Amino acid sequence: MIKIGELSKVTGCSVQTIRHYEKEHLIASAERSEGNFRLYDEAAVEQLLFIKHCRSLDLSVPEIRQLLALNRSPGAQCDDVNRMMDRHIEQVEARIQELTRLNEQLRMLRRSCSNRRTVEQCGILRNLSATPVSSG
Amino acid sequence: MIKIGELSKVTGCSVQTIRHYEKEHLIASAERSEGNFRLYDEAAVEQLLFIKHCRSLDLSVPEIRQLLALNRSPGAQCDDVNRMMDRHIEQVEARIQELTRLNEQLRMLRRSCSNRRTVEQCGILRNLSATPVSSG
DNA sequence: TATAAACTCTATAACAACTATAGAGTCAAT
DNA sequence: ATTGACTCTATAGTTGTTATAGAGTTTATA
Ligand SMILES: [Zn+2]
Ligand SMILES: [Zn+2]
Ligand SMILES: [Zn+2]
Ligand SMILES: [Zn+2]
Numbered sequence: 001m002i003k004i005g006e007l008s009k010v011t012g013c014s015v016q017t018i019r020h021y022e023k024e025h026l027i028a029s030a031e032r033s034e035g036n037f038r039l040y041d042e043a044a045v046e047q048l049l050f051i052k053h054c055r056s057l058d059l060s061v062p063e064i065r066q067l068l069a070l071n072r073s074p075g076a077q078c079d080d081v082n083r084m085m086d087r088h089i090e091q092v093e094a095r096i097q098e099l100t101r102l103n104e105q106l107r108m109l110r111r112s113c114s115n116r117r118t119v120e121q122c123g124i125l126r127n128l129s130a131t132p133v134s135s136g
Numbered sequence: 137m138i139k140i141g142e143l144s145k146v147t148g149c150s151v152q153t154i155r156h157y158e159k160e161h162l163i164a165s166a167e168r169s170e171g172n173f174r175l176y177d178e179a180a181v182e183q184l185l186f187i188k189h190c191r192s193l194d195l196s197v198p199e200i201r202q203l204l205a206l207n208r209s210p211g212a213q214c215d216d217v218n219r220m221m222d223r224h225i226e227q228v229e230a231r232i233q234e235l236t237r238l239n240e241q242l243r244m245l246r247r248s249c250s251n252r253r254t255v256e257q258c259g260i261l262r263n264l265s266a267t268p269v270s271s272g
Numbered sequence: 273t274a275t276a277a278a279c280t281c282t283a284t285a286a287c288a289a290c291t292a293t294a295g296a297g298t299c300a301a302t
Numbered sequence: 303a304t305t306g307a308c309t310c311t312a313t314a315g316t317t318g319t320t321a322t323a324g325a326g327t328t329t330a331t332a
Pocket of ligand 3: 194195196199223224227
């Protein structure tokens with residue numbers, strides 16, 4: 001049994017994050033020592049790593065909660081997992097497209113000012129004052 | 137002089153957002169009518185549209201505050217504007233790269249489950265349980 | 273003139289996923 | 303006995319909004 005500081009080191013999650021996950025019921029309430037310190041076993045390490053892996057893929061806490069619930073019903077069909085992943089992938093791709101458009105506009109804007117101009121003649125500020133291109 | 141609801145319609149910013157910008161000192165405190173309603177003129181419309189344009193480019197509130205301050209000192213050099221824009225563009229591009237890597241991993245993960253499997257044999261859940269690929 | 277609808281006001285909480293802080297308690301070593 | 307490292311709870315801050323409650327104002331209608 002390890003304490004929260006060690007769990008933090010082993011998993012790379014901060015101590016506060018671990019306590020936060022407990023409060024959010026992503027991980028079960030830990031056993032306590034006589035002095036009221038949280039105690040964790042190997043299974044807790046595994047579960048926290050699972051959560052960390054999910055978070056590194058930008059899966060949200062509710063999504064992870066759903067995955068954990070499915071993990072607990074091994075006989076169920078995979079359809080729910082797959083639907084969630086598809087939706088999540090869609091959202092990531094939409095965000096990439098959005099940022100890509102944004103990036104083009106920013107570069108265009110940036111080109112409108114050469115260094116050593118004064119603010120008064122600045123193309124960036126002038127363009128920002130003009131009506132934005134519709135982005136819908 | 138128009139009231140906040142009309143300013144909201146004209147600019148496309150919500151009423152709460154306008155009040156929020158005032159609290160954050162992005163726009164000046166509006167004049168008030170006898171009944172304590174905020175009153176705006178054409179200049180306020182212009183400034184709010186400027187802010188909206190900036191936000192549509194994901195510029196942060198502090199960044200916009202800096203741009204507005206520069207706008208008020210027309211004799212200054214543009215270097216600060218340019219540095220900020222360069223930094224901002226860098227961050228947007230970094231985020232695009234990050235999401236692109238993420239997307240590849242998500243698609244790989246998604247391929248590891250064909251429909252109609254049970255959760256027990258699910259490649260997605262199994263792979264999420266395994267140690268994540270290092271992404272540094 | 274009474275009243276209702278539509279608008280506005282302030283203050284406060286929620287969102288997401290943490291991060292940071294304060295103040296107190298626990299434990300191991302000197 | 304006391305230091306230092308660790309842990310505990312509770313609370314607030316982050317970012318840019320959005321949503322709500324409860325009260326006041328203005329405009330239109332009966
Ligand atoms: Zn998602
Ligand atoms: Zn310039
Ligand atoms: Zn920025
Ligand atoms: Zn599956």
